[in-house]
Amino acid sequence: MTNKSQLEKQAPDSGTVNGPAVTTPPAGEFIPQYEIEIAGVKFQNPVWTASGTFGYGREYSQLIDLNQLGAICVKGISPEPMDGNPPPRIYETDSGMLNAIGLQNVGAKRFLNEKLPFLRKLKARTVVNVFAYSTEDYVRCIEMLNEGEGIAAYELNISCPNTRCGGIVYGSDPKLTEEVVAAAKKAARYPLFVKLSPNVTDIALFARIAEGAGADALSLVNTFVGMAIDVETRTPRISNVTAGLSGPGIKPVALRMVYQAARAVKIPVIGIGGIAGPEDALEFIIAGARAVQVGTANFYDPGTSIRIVKGIRDYCQRKQLHLADLVGSLKTPGK
Amino acid sequence: MAMFDETVSVIENRPLPGGHFLLSLDAPRQAPNVRPGQFAMVRALGRSDVLLRRPMSIFDVQAHGGGRAGSNRKESALRILQLLFKIVGRGTRVMADLKSGDKVGLLAPLGHGFFEEEYLPRAHESDEVLHVAGGIGIAALLLPAKQLAEARFKQRLFFGGRTKDDLVGINEFKPVVSAMLLATENGAMGYRGYVTRPLEDYLTKHTNKKFLLMACGPSAMLRATVELAKRFRHPCLVSMENRMGCGVGVCLGCSIRVQGSGHEAYQRVCTEGPVFWSDKIVWDAESSGLGIRD
CATH class of the missing domain: 3.40.50.80 (Nucleotide-binding domain of ferredoxin-NADP reductase (FNR) module)
Structure with missing residues (x-):
């Protein structure tokens, strides 16, 4: 029975449809396809690195083969350089970490001149995370970045929990979300992904609002607002007092939100939240994510994303499935 | 700058007075590349609750078999990287439990040390x-x-x-x-x-x-x-x-x-x-x- 269904599945795919040129496989050999397409942009695989955890790519070039990644989402770029929050900025929690960096970044102009030329040469696509404090500045940042060649897409950061205004203020207010996404979409020369905040009651609502305002895809989740206290000194562990929680500890909640968002919209969803191995990534994909982003794991095990690329490949081979067949393939009881 | 991210083995984790430990790691790629004042990011593997690597100064590098680095520093035989640490929190507490043969994630050598050009x-x-x-x-x-x-x-x-x-x-x-x-x-x-x-x-x-x-x-x-x-x-x-x-x-x-x-x-x-x-x-x-x- 199993053999028969595998054979049936194989037949229409063996010539490959949208994928890259593949040499004709020997009769009976299944070649899974991992390439994905979002808003007309092709990514060689669904494993990306998350904004804020991978710098501008080059920092990790000595440690991993960047050309094996699907995409690199760069540190949030604002129109002008930002100096970030006073230290301490990070603190480790059980199975996770808190951070309140405050979006320290080089600004749009230096990004285009100093960082983009390196990224452009890679097989991994460049997704530019965009941050600002006002709708006008989001638009201004995008207009500046529009000058750059070789950007695959923008990821609109309306969910940073660590800056006083902007960021999460946008991502947790339906009206502001709609306003900033619509304005950004109008200005953007490249496809617009919107990075959603998990710090909302109804993620499906925000997913639909972003879709309605013109988002080409959604990425979620950004960090959860949390905090930690040093009881000896009765001071917060992080100078910003509250901070964003990330890491494996948040994965079940992030997974649930990705599942809900993916069911609420037609546009692609990119899953983020505590992904530290192939199985985590596969869970997000099965829940409905077309791609995933590896974040905190880059810090403590830089080889994670490459291991996930290989793990997904092995899984698809073993299951005789194309990646596209996996997306949203969750089998729920009684359905 | 050469840095290497690898899983390496503990050769010895020697307890010293006052909650200090001298951790010797078998690091043939990292050790010969260390410049004075650089540090390592290190993590005991197998604990999913303590995630982040801890930054530690590289105390010493030595040749195989415990020979002193001393005047032989340039020799390629350098392969032992030593970290001297004190238990100050849960990351170092986990590292204190490391035994000979255990695996650690090691990223080293890192940073701008004491003898960079401008110094x-x-x-x-x-x-x-x-x-x-x-x-x-x-x-x-x-x-x-x-x-x-x-x-x-x-x-x-x-x-x-x-x-x-x-x-x-x-x-x-x-x-x-x-x-x-x-x-x-x-x-x-x-x-x-x-x-x-x-x-x-x-x-x-x-x-x-x-x-x-x-x-x-x-x-x-x-x-x-x-x-x-x-x-x-x-x-x-x-x-x-x-x-x-x-x-x-x-x-x-x-x-x-x-x-x-x-x-x-x-x-x-x-x-x-x-x-x-x-x-x-x-x-x-x-x-x-x-x-x-x-």
Whole structure:
């Protein structure tokens, strides 16, 4: 029975449809396809690195083969350089970490001149995370970045929990979300992904609002607002007092939100939240994510994303499935 | 700059007094590339609750079989990387349990050490190099001291701790420096009080000499040392510590406040540091993130 269904599945795919040129496989050999397409942009695989955890790519070039990644989402770029929050900025929690960096970044102009030329040469696509404090500045940042060649897409950061205004203020207010996404979409020369905040009651609502305002895809989740206290000194562990929680500890909640968002919209969803191995990534994909982003794991095990690329490949081979067949393939009881 | 991220084996994790450990790792790729003052990011594997690697000064590098690095530093046989640490929180507590044969994630060597181009000329101009260490800060200073000894520099170590047990690693320094001045807060060993007291005495007695100070330790000790360096007009290099997420400059978690404004107001301990000129740093505990426990 199993053999028969595998054979049936194989037949229409063996010539490959949208994928890259593949040499004709020997009769009976299944070649899974991992390439994905979002808003007309092709990514060689669904494993990306998350904004804020991978710098501008080059920092990790000595440690991993960047050309094996699907995409690199760069540190949030604002129109002008930002100096970030006073230290301490990070603190480790059980199975996770808190951070309140405050979006320290080089600004749009230096990004285009100093960082983009390196990224452009890679097989991994460049997704530019965009941050600002006002709708006008989001638009201004995008207009500046529009000058750059070789950007695959923008990821609109309306969910940073660590800056006083902007960021999460946008991502947790339906009206502001709609306003900033619509304005950004109008200005953007490249496809617009919107990075959603998990710090909302109804993620499906925000997913639909972003879709309605013109988002080409959604990425979620950004960090959860949390905090930690040093009881000896009765001071917060992080100078910003509250901070964003990330890491494996948040994965079940992030997974649930990705599942809900993916069911609420037609546009692609990119899953983020505590992904530290192939199985985590596969869970997000099965829940409905077309791609995933590896974040905190880059810090403590830089080889994670490459291991996930290989793990997904092995899984698809073993299951005789194309990646596209996996997306949203969750089998729920009684359905 | 060559850095390597690998899973490596523990050769030995030797307990020392006062909750200190000397961890020897089999690191044939990392060890030969270490420059004095650089650090490693290290993590005991197999614990999913303690995630982040911990930044630690590289105390020493040695040849296989425990041979001294000493004058053979250039030899490719260097393969043992040693970390000297003290239990201060849960990350180091987990590392204290490491046994011979256990695996650790090791990313090294990292950072801007003591003898980078902009620092070296000042060492050559000095009559004597004064190392100032507080507690586990000593771990950053052995390798630079060894290299200076090879180049026949005159050196002196000022080393302070709360108790006698805090004065770890002095045996390693003995053959390298011409004199050691120890201090403990309870007077159990050396001077009673802070290490900056004998340092001040020494600087007062030798106002005609040119010194280069190299310091690593708790923030209060660093601030006092930096004040003395300023008062007596000697250049001072400090090896800074901070919590780190990645060690390679991407998480921006270890940034400290430095002289400068706007986006130049912060620099990363892991990348621009850990060694800085002391006058580059804004010595204000509130804004510099120093004095962190755990």
